[in-house]
Amino acid sequence: MSKAGKDRNKAKRVVEQQKARERRRKVTIWTSVAVVFLLVAAGLVGYAVSSSQQAADAGKLVVPSAAVDDGSAFAVGSGPVVVDLYEDFMCPVCRVFESQSSAALRDLAAKNEITLRYHPVAILDEASEGTQYSSRSAGASAAAGQGGKFVEYHDALYANQPEENTPGLTDDKLIELGRSVGLTDATFSDAVKNKTYVPWAGKNTETFSARGYTGTPTVVVAGKKVTGPNNALPTTADVTKAIDAAKG
Known part of the structure; x- marks a missing residue:
């Protein structure tokens, strides 16, 4: 080549x-x-x-195991007459009802004449400038109930009730109120921070509406709604009269 x-x-x-x-x-x-x-x-x-x-x-629904009535309420007492009280922690009229009738109802519950069932609902979220205070406070009360301090926390929320059309209490303040009634462990504070029971508050509100109720407070004695004259807020006398009638 x-x-x-x-x-x-x-x-x-x-x-x-x-x-x-x-x-x-x-x-x-x-x-x-x-x-x-x-x-x-x-x-x-x-x-x-x-x-x-x-x-x-x-968004997961977590139902507190301490709740009664299909997980929708926290009970005080175990008497034969059931008194259901539906409340929104931002509702000023609810606070009025509590101030006038709470002591008498708690006394009847302590004597086991009634079972007093508290149903926290959230119908006033739109009155908290977007913070969903009604849902957050109801959820916090569920966490308190799970910690064995529902009544104490319920009363602390009303003692520190914010006005309507304000942001309401912050989560930090809700946690602080918990500490003030003995809820000092992380279980309560984490539940508030993580909004653990906020979906539960939403479910309670749906149940409230499905039962035909529209405003708070709604007081129901032995399955019958109790009101004052002309559908006004019932007085303590109105409620105790209904309780006595339910006793037979």
């Missing part, structure tokens, strides 16, 4: 080697791109799953 032929063959081999290296380089690049894409996709899927799980957890 002539020198020129050898040179052509050598040049041909060099070109073929370069093409082979280029093919391997492209395969490596596209393989790397594919791997990166899969990793990114997996990360996005993982993030989406994690975010969805967090959202699901945040």
Whole structure:
């Protein structure tokens, strides 16, 4: 073979080697791109799953085991006549009812003449400038009930009741009120911070509406709603009269 032929063959081999290296380089690049894409996709899927799980957890209904009446209320006493009281912790009329009738009802419950059942509901969220105070305070009361301090915390909420159309109490203040009544462990504070029982408050409010009630306070004695004259707020006398009638 002539020198020129050898040179052509050598040049041909060099070109073929370069093409082979280029093919391997492209395969490596596209393989790397594919791997990166899969990793990114997996990360996005993982993030989406994690975010969805967090959202699901945040909205999960947790019913306090200490609650009665299908998990909707906290009971005081165990008497034969059931008195159901539906309240919103931002409702000023509820506070009026508590101030005038609470002592008498608690006394009857202590004597086991009645079972007094408190149903925290949230119908005034729109009156707290977007903070959902009614739901948050109802949820906090459930956490307190789970900690064995429902009545004490209930009373502390009314003693510190914010005015309507204000942001209401902060979560930190709700936790502080818990500490003031002996709820000092992390279980209570975590439940308030994490809004553990806020969905429960929403469920209670749905039940309240499904039972045909529209305003707070709603007082029900032995299954019958009690009101004052012309559908006014019932007095202590109105409620005790209904209790006596239910006793037979």
